[in-house]
Amino acid sequence: MLSKKAKYAIKTILFLQDNPELLPISAKAIAEKEHIPYKFLENILRDLKSHQLVKSIRGAEGGYALAKDPSQISIAQVMRA
Numbered sequence: 001m002l003s004k005k006a007k008y009a010i011k012t013i014l015f016l017q018d019n020p021e022l023l024p025i026s027a028k029a030i031a032e033k034e035h036i037p038y039k040f041l042e043n044i045l046r047d048l049k050s051h052q053l054v055k056s057i058r059g060a061e062g063g064y065a066l067a068k069d070p071s072q073i074s075i076a077q078v079m080r081a
Contacts, residue, residue, distance in 0.1 A: 012041065053073055
């Protein structure tokens with residue numbers, strides 16, 4: 001059984017993969033579209049960033065994007081993060 005954190009992390013990675021035209025996308029937008037509590041998502045994104053699965057882009061047009069090609073990211077890596 002997966003924890004909520006793992007489920008939300010997987011949903012986040014899949015959302016970033018499935019919406020390349022929106023990238024970079026803000027944490028707030030991800031939270032709204034995927035129905036993830038915003039504060040919880042911020043913690044998840046911080047963990048994913050520290051494991052180099054996502055990258056953050058600063059600025060008014062900034063947000064989050066995948067740091068690697070989606071084919072190089074495994075579910076196991078996401079769950080470990």
